[in-house]
């Protein structure tokens with residue numbers, strides 16, 4: 730069971746230090762769940778420092794595929810690894826929708842991050858229009874197959890996929906446990922790696938989502954920004970992995 734908090738463009742370095750110090754204290758002794766935080770680039774160093782030795786891992790929110798080069802505004806996977814970051818999100822729907830990320834560029838980013846020894850959480854999910862048009866299965870199939878093609882067999886143990894229906898992100902409209910399970914079962918049939926659900930996960934719905942057979946964790950946005958709600962979701966993850 731893996732619970733990851735995607736902070737998106739929230740928290741300064743100073744806020745990161747106090748959040749991580751509190752998180753570390755509150756999760757001390759919580760077992761049966763892997764916990765990851767994904768701060769913005771400017772907070773990664775502080776998060777790594779404050780969480781060192783706690784078992785809580787720090788991932789970036791994106792990574793470029795090259796080791797270095799003339800790519801203004803990008804960060805190389807090796808630069809992340811050097812400061813103690815152990816993984817990265819890739820292909821979040823906000824990257825796909827707002828920053829023109831494609832299946833092709835996502836695949837290159839996944840390959841680059843895995844080659845540098847990082848873990849990867851690769852995101853997929855349909856928009857509301859696609860769901861209403863009955864396109865969900867085709868969209869997921871296309872996105873997951875692009876990810877699968879980018880990953881060598883020996884690197885699969887460092888890959889997870891997050892199913893984040895775009896209509897559920899930041900909207901308070903969570904997928905029902907049945908909708909999440911249906912999508913996860915399809916993804917699992919295409920690529921058998923740990924599968925996280927994301928989209929308005931909160932302490933109130935975490936138990937029913939995390940106990941679905943093909944749900945192996947959660948990628949949490951808004952509710953990962955407060956220690957109380959994030960810890961409650963991590964505890965739900967621990968319960969689900971014991972059940």
Ligand code: 13P
Nearest residue numbers: 735898899928929950951
């Ligand atoms: P919310 O939990 O705020 O809906 O965000 C989900 C998400 O995008 C996590 O990556």
